[in-house]
Amino acid sequence: MKKMLVVLIISGVVLLSVLVIGIIMIINSNKETLEEQRTSYLEELGDLFYSRYFDHISSGSTQAEANAELAKFTETGMQVNLDSLSNIDTTRTEKINELFENCNRGRTGVRIFPKEPFGAKDFTLNVNLDCEEE
Numbered sequence: 363m364k365k366m367l368v369v370l371i372i373s374g375v376v377l378l379s380v381l382v383i384g385i386i387m388i389i390n391s392n393k394e395t396l397e398e399q400r401t402s403y404l405e406e407l408g409d410l411f412y413s414r415y416f417d418h419i420s421s422g423s424t425q426a427e428a429n430a431e432l433a434k435f436t437e438t439g440m441q442v443n444l445d446s447l448s449n450i451d452t453t454r455t456e457k458i459n460e461l462f463e464n465c466n467r468g469r470t471g472v473r474i475f476p477k478e479p480f481g482a483k484d485f486t487l488n489v490n491l492d493c494e495e496e
Contacts, residue, residue, distance in 0.1 A: 436478075
């Protein structure tokens, strides 16, 4: 009888421990790391930058002229650093300063690669983070 009680107690403790560890892992897996937050925000800013750049290139020029301008960047991409990205929407300045406070603002940014058929969403971008670990 005592052995059965001991086995039940040990089983209960093991089961409870597994449940607690499982819950902790689930909670932590849903949290974005700072690097993921920075990357996601740079992608958002890069999208906004390209959208505005595309509108600027497209207005006042023919489609062929706009395509020729964008084609210049298909291989090398447009390097846009954090300082330039922060200038496109001043309402985002506080969040940029908070997220990227330990980053090199000249080397952190995106490289945007326009691609055919050179529409407003026809591009890919690479994120470059140059930040000190916290």
